[in-house]
Amino acid sequence: MAVRVANQPPPLRELDLRLLVEGVHREGAPWVEQELSALGSELAGEPREWGRLANEHPPVLRTHDRYGARVDEIEFHPAWDSLLRLGIRERLQMPGAYVARAAKFIAFAQVEQGVGCPLSMTHAAVPALRNEPELAAEWEPRFAAGALCGMAMTERQGGSDVRANETEARPCGDGEATLHGYKWFCSAPMSDVFLVLAQAPAGLSCYLIPRGEGFVIERLKDKLGNRSNASGEVRLEGAWGRLVGEEGRGVATIIEMVVHTRLDCVLGSTALQREAVAQATHHCAHRAAFGKLLTDQPLMQNVLADLCVESEAATVGALRLARAFDEGDELRRVATAVLKYWICKRTPAVVGEALECLGGNGFVEESGLPRLYRESPLNAIWEGSSNVQCLDVLRALRREPAAAEAFVAELESRDRAGVEQALAEADEQGARRLVETMAVALLATLLDRHGDPAVAEAFRAREGFGVFGTLPAGLPLAELVERHTPQVA
Numbered sequence: 126m127a128v129r130v131a132n133q134p135p136p137l138r139e140l141d142l143r144l145l146v147e148g149v150h151r152e153g154a155p156w157v158e159q160e161l162s163a164l165g166s167e168l169a170g171e172p173r174e175w176g177r178l179a180n181e182h183p184p185v186l187r188t189h190d191r192y193g194a195r196v197d198e199i200e201f202h203p204a205w206d207s208l209l210r211l212g213i214r215e216r217l218q219m220p221g222a223y224v225a226r227a228a229k230f231i232a233f234a235q236v237e238q239g240v241g242c243p244l245s246m247t248h249a250a251v252p253a254l255r256n257e258p259e260l261a262a263e264w265e266p267r268f269a270a271g272a273l274c275g276m277a278m279t280e281r282q283g284g285s286d287v288r289a290n291e292t293e294a295r296p297c298g299d300g301e302a303t304l305h306g307y308k309w310f311c312s313a314p315m316s317d318v319f320l321v322l323a324q325a326p327a328g329l330s331c332y333l334i335p336r337g338e339g340f341v342i343e344r345l346k347d348k349l350g351n352r353s354n355a356s357g358e359v360r361l362e363g364a365w366g367r368l369v370g371e372e373g374r375g376v377a378t379i380i381e382m383v384v385h386t387r388l389d390c391v392l393g394s395t396a397l398q399r400e401a402v403a404q405a406t407h408h409c410a411h412r413a414a415f416g417k418l419l420t421d422q423p424l425m426q427n428v429l430a431d432l433c434v435e436s437e438a439a440t441v442g443a444l445r446l447a448r449a450f451d452e453g454d455e456l457r458r459v460a461t462a463v464l465k466y467w468i469c470k471r472t473p474a475v476v477g478e479a480l481e482c483l484g485g486n487g488f489v490e491e492s493g494l495p496r497l498y499r500e501s502p503l504n505a506i507w508e509g510s511s512n513v514q515c516l517d518v519l520r521a522l523r524r525e526p527a528a529a530e531a532f533v534a535e536l537e538s539r540d541r542a543g544v545e546q547a548l549a550e551a552d553e554q555g556a557r558r559l560v561e562t563m564a565v566a567l568l569a570t571l572l573d574r575h576g577d578p579a580v581a582e583a584f585r586a587r588e589g590f591g592v593f594g595t596l597p598a599g600l601p602l603a604e605l606v607e608r609h610t611p612q613v614a
């Protein structure tokens with residue numbers, strides 16, 4: 126017997142692209158608006174379901190001997206393949222036109238995050254591969270056609286400290302080598318090639334190795350989130366590779382890849398914030414309690430408005446960062462680490478609060494919020510965890526004064542003094558405080574310059590960054606929430 130139930134918000138499938146459209150116009154890629162809108166409409170359909178299926182049916186490693194040789198195959202749910210095809214069609218695996226790609230990547234990652242990993246690594250590998258024009262000429266067209274590139278740096282004894290890598294590269298002439306060792310994390314191990322760090326006679330070096338003989342996938346990790354994606358442990362038993370960049374300069378070579386994956390961590394976390402906040406504002410616009418819609422309850426308005434401000438700041442910051450990549454701007458150097466630290470770190474708090482806006486339903490899988498919540502800590506961890514980002518900022522300040530100058534120059538004069546003082550006092554123990562100061566100043570400036578005036582005012586009116594829902598009196602909370610409530614039929 127069908128049960129009629131009142132007061133149930135309709136599911137939200139549509140993507141609210143308004144702020145992304147504003148962003149691409151502002152940051153120099155207005156031409157992508159139509160493509161973005163078309164992608165947004167498409168994502169609201171089957172891909173949403175693919176995202177759910179791909180996460181509920183994680184990949185499985187099947188190993189077997191075939192004609193005496195070991196074969197590792199990873200079996201994915203067909204939904205994964207469909208998502209991957211969609212991302213490749215949109216060229217999310219290729220660099221170039223960063224703002225346009227960023228907007229599409231954010232829209233895509235609102236629906237599914239796991240597929241973003243191989244797309245992101247492939248896109249990021251290209252700038253590193255360009256150190257070897259011959260290799261780049263060979264692989265770029267293949268990537269454009271859908272081949273994928275992974276990366277294997279992390280080992281058991283050290284991930285952040287890659288110089289502790291023990292994997293050995295035994296040169297065999299002409300820049301070729303065989304690799305021997307064990308990589309503790311290697312995501313998307315079904316990829317066609319990998320950039321790998323290994324110790325060569327001249328020191329830590331970067332190699333491009335195709336998946337094949339000597340590349341053994343030991344097992345797949347059982348992860349908190351990102352479950353649609355395969356992350357494996359890999360044993361290298363004489364896998365053949367080609368040197369990328371100079372021998373002994375592996376970190377300098379692979380860092381160009383890492384800078385690009387860090388950009389995508391910012392985009393991915395921005396997407397998580399946007400999706401969670403959209404679901405929360407939508408729910409509260411349709412759910413009543415104590416005789417009024419939740420969105421009209423003054424205290425809930427404060428919570429929602431605070432979340433909306435956070436999500437808008439992330440969106441504005443992420444797209445400005447993407448423009449710095451388009452323009453090869455010096456701002457990129459420090460702003461990438463600052464925004465990776467801040468936006469990724471804020472995301473679990475945003476998603477957790479948004480989840481609570483849905484009440485008990487938010488804790489239940491069907492709402493989609495639990496998947497976002499499980500995903501939310503990841504971008505802060507990989508590609509250099511939070512502390513590593515802060516230490517990277519300190520390193521840039523010491524070694525590249527132009528990078529710090531470019532950062533300060535981006536700020537409005539009212540935001541400079543605080544940052545300059547924090548820079549003057551910077552030390553390792555206080556590095557998180559420094560980077561928080563820098564992030565908040567940058568986002569305040571960008572919201573003033575480009576955001577909605579009420580959002581900019583609310584961002585500045587915050588007293589600290591504790592729990593959400595503590596905005597002071599006198600702000601137009603209803604308008605702030607309205608700006609972020611998806612307008613669905």
Ligand SMILES: Cc1cc2nc3c(=O)[nH]c(=O)nc-3n(C[C@H](O)[C@H](O)[C@H](O)COP(=O)(O)OP(=O)(O)OC[C@H]3O[C@@H](n4cnc5c(N)ncnc54)[C@H](O)[C@@H]3O)c2cc1C
Pocket residue numbers: 275276277278279282283284285286310311312313348351356503506507508509510511512513516
């Ligand atoms: C799902 C997933 C997929 C991954 N995929 C890949 C992949 O494809 N390829 C790959 O190479 N790696 C991958 N990684 C590994 C990831 O990049 C590392 O886990 C990460 O860099 C941290 O390294 P670690 O785990 O060895 O932690 P550690 O280096 O031991 O760090 C532990 C903690 O200490 C902090 N810390 C480290 N040094 C300092 C310091 N000097 N001062 C203060 N704090 C410090 C770190 O910030 C971190 O919080 C993946 C990880 C996950 C979770």
